[in-house]
Amino acid sequence: MAVALVALAAWFVPPVAFGARSVSQFGITWTFSADRPVGQFANGDWWVVGPVTITSITPATTNDTSGTMVNPSVGNANGWDTRIKYGTYSEALNIAKSLPVTLQGGNSVMSCVSFTDWASKDNPQMETMAILTVLSSSPATGSFRPPYIGSDKSLRWNVSQLNYNVLRKLAKPTTAPELSVVEGYFERPWIEKEDGWTGRYFHPHLNHPFQNRGAVGTYGREMAHTAADGLLSLQLDYTDAEKKTLLIRMVQAGIDIYGAARAGALWGDGGGHNQGRKMVMLLAGAVLGDAAILEYADAGKHKIFQEDLQTFYVSQADINRTHTGVNGAEVGEYTAADLNMPEWGTNHHHQPVYDNRLWTCPYRTVAGPCTLGHILTANLMGVQDLWNYPAAFDYYERFYGVEKGNVSTGTNSIQPFVADMWSLHWDGSGSESGSGGAVVVAGFNIGDKISLIKTTNVRVSGSLSAELLDTHQVGLTGTIIAGPVYADNITWWQVDYDGDTDGWSGGDNFQYSGGTPVEGGFSLGDQIRLIKVTNVRDGASLSSELLGTHAKYVPGIIVGGPIEADDIIWWRVDYFEFKDADTGDLSQNSLDGWSGEDNFEVPTAPSSPTKESLEFIE
Numbered sequence: 001m002a003v004a005l006v007a008l009a010a011w012f013v014p015p016v017a018f019g020a021r022s023v024s025q026f027g028i029t030w031t032f033s034a035d036r037p038v039g040q041f042a043n044g045d046w047w048v049v050g051p052v053t054i055t056s057i058t059p060a061t062t063n064d065t066s067g068t069m070v071n072p073s074v075g076n077a078n079g080w081d082t083r084i085k086y087g088t089y090s091e092a093l094n095i096a097k098s099l100p101v102t103l104q105g106g107n108s109v110m111s112c113v114s115f116t117d118w119a120s121k122d123n124p125q126m127e128t129m130a131i132l133t134v135l136s137s138s139p140a141t142g143s144f145r146p147p148y149i150g151s152d153k154s155l156r157w158n159v160s161q162l163n164y165n166v167l168r169k170l171a172k173p174t175t176a177p178e179l180s181v182v183e184g185y186f187e188r189p190w191i192e193k194e195d196g197w198t199g200r201y202f203h204p205h206l207n208h209p210f211q212n213r214g215a216v217g218t219y220g221r222e223m224a225h226t227a228a229d230g231l232l233s234l235q236l237d238y239t240d241a242e243k244k245t246l247l248i249r250m251v252q253a254g255i256d257i258y259g260a261a262r263a264g265a266l267w268g269d270g271g272g273h274n275q276g277r278k279m280v281m282l283l284a285g286a287v288l289g290d291a292a293i294l295e296y297a298d299a300g301k302h303k304i305f306q307e308d309l310q311t312f313y314v315s316q317a318d319i320n321r322t323h324t325g326v327n328g329a330e331v332g333e334y335t336a337a338d339l340n341m342p343e344w345g346t347n348h349h350h351q352p353v354y355d356n357r358l359w360t361c362p363y364r365t366v367a368g369p370c371t372l373g374h375i376l377t378a379n380l381m382g383v384q385d386l387w388n389y390p391a392a393f394d395y396y397e398r399f400y401g402v403e404k405g406n407v408s409t410g411t412n413s414i415q416p417f418v419a420d421m422w423s424l425h426w427d428g429s430g431s432e433s434g435s436g437g438a439v440v441v442a443g444f445n446i447g448d449k450i451s452l453i454k455t456t457n458v459r460v461s462g463s464l465s466a467e468l469l470d471t472h473q474v475g476l477t478g479t480i481i482a483g484p485v486y487a488d489n490i491t492w493w494q495v496d497y498d499g500d501t502d503g504w505s506g507g508d509n510f511q512y513s514g515g516t517p518v519e520g521g522f523s524l525g526d527q528i529r530l531i532k533v534t535n536v537r538d539g540a541s542l543s544s545e546l547l548g549t550h551a552k553y554v555p556g557i558i559v560g561g562p563i564e565a566d567d568i569i570w571w572r573v574d575y576f577e578f579k580d581a582d583t584g585d586l587s588q589n590s591l592d593g594w595s596g597e598d599n600f601e602v603p604t605a606p607s608s609p610t611k612e613s614l615e616f617i618e
Contacts, residue, residue: 147259
């Protein structure tokens with residue numbers, strides 16, 4: 001019998017897959033040709049085991065609206081709605097126009113409901129959006145949904161990894177919003193598609209509420225205000241159980257931002273369009289203990305967020321430069337007395353000529369108040385070093401000192417909740433400052449070869465209370481296949497031990513196989529492309545199984561390593577798919593594994609190779 005399903009509460013995840021002919025969420029229904037195993041991720045979004053044939057999507061696409069895309073890339077090309085302002089609509093990208101469609105595992109299906117009438121001015125044309133992920137097999141209970149951007153649908157994160165100890169338990173001010181209300185801000189997925197200033201038009205109305213005001217929250221300023229409510233609410237003295245729904249939803253938003261970041265997104269400077277993404281992603285990396293996510297939060301390695309691109313210390317070059325007012329505004333020039341002053345500029349990163357010393361310069365009070373809650377959250381959690389951009393913290397301390405009397409619910413004012421949290425828990429003595437617990441940054445990566453440096457217990461899951469399966473001796477080798485999970489002050493990894501019992505062990509029992517970690521020429525999270533025909537292996541050695549071969553110019557992202565073996569420095573790479581220039585189809589190019597770094601280069605821009613630019617294997 002065909003079963004139609006609707007979304008359940010975010011914290012409820014069915015323990016096993018079950019068969020259904022259709023699933024529904026947020027008014028969108030996907031119908032299949034036959035019953036397929038389905039279930040929900042931790043945040044409530046649906047998954048289905050492929051191959052699956054989608055026979056209908058309702059509401060149906062009409063007049064090139066209410067469309068559906070699969071694995072979108074960063075940019076304005078879309079198959080959702082031809083009316084999206086500054087968007088480039090392609091009928092070929094709207095799979096809802098060519099149903100039935102059969103999809104294999106490894107695909108994110110993103111369907112929207114468009115407003116019937118054209119939305120004027122800066123209002124979005126899309127009312128809402130929901131995501132169905134097609135997997136090759138059923139995920140573990142409690143899994144987070146993989147990012148919708150790109151073709152990598154690896155299941156790397158689980159609610160069991162969440163480390164609540166990095167959050168604070170601070171006294172609630174009277175201005176604190178109701179937790180249930182804040183949970184609603186993140187019930188629907190936050191959409192990061194176009195990373196430029198026109199990205200606001202790709203944010204569906206209901207997916208981006210502005211606090212609880214019923215207003216459109218698709219502009220970066222409003223998104224940052226809303227996110228600040230969530231970030232700061234997680235620092236209040238709720239129990240971990242009370243925080244769970246909000247934390248899961250915000251971590252999922254952070255995972256999606258990370259997915260866009262590793263695909264090459266840059267939330268550039270310019271007014272208030274791109275505020276509010278970085279701390280949401282950093283939150284996800286911190287509570288998951290995920291080094292790859294935290295790498296993208298590190299401004300020293302990936303300076304890609306507006307909060308950092310707009311802030312700086314005044315240099316001699318800034319003092320010497322003659323500046324131009326934005327839109328003809330009055331300009332104040334920097335003087336010798338301003339040297340090393342923390343400052344803000346609307347287009348500082350790519351057009352410092354528009355920097356302006358005047359406090360009243362355009363957009364200063366657009367970008368400032370909405371960002372304060374994010375900086376405050378980083379201060380309270382003690383993750384300033386992970387953020388790694390002192391100019392942002394110093395400037396916003398200065399901003400608060402000047403603007404602390406500007407408190408109201410106006411969009412260009414410091415919100416009362418943020419002001420109270422700053423004055424109660426950060427301003428003055430700072431006695432409440434610092435983290436409530438250590439941020440555990442994983443020292444290993446999935447796919448790493450390890451050897452034991454001490455007698456080691458192996459358990460059925462990552463906890464001291466979990467069943468003891470076996471005890472292994474010093475020197476036994478293995479491969480990390482899942483984790484990390486933080487529990488009992490231990491960072492746990494699931495290990496495929498060579499010739500012995502597999503299970504979960506503490507990372508303090510390991511070392512990289514072959515010795516201490518090596519320094520490579522790349523870093524975790526780097527986007528690379530191949531400079532030659534390259535073998536892909538299932539481990540970091542020439543003796544490891546050869547999985548396949550990729551062509552020159554194929555791009556990917558580094559997710560594991562480095563490991564040195566056979567005089568080669570190896571990295572584990574998630575290789576991207578690419579479009580065939582003739583057919584527009586995605587190549588079956590998702591073979592991932594270990595390759596030597598002498599095959600890589602860092603492209604000057606995110607790679608989008610086509611058939612014509614690739615050197616194919618005969």
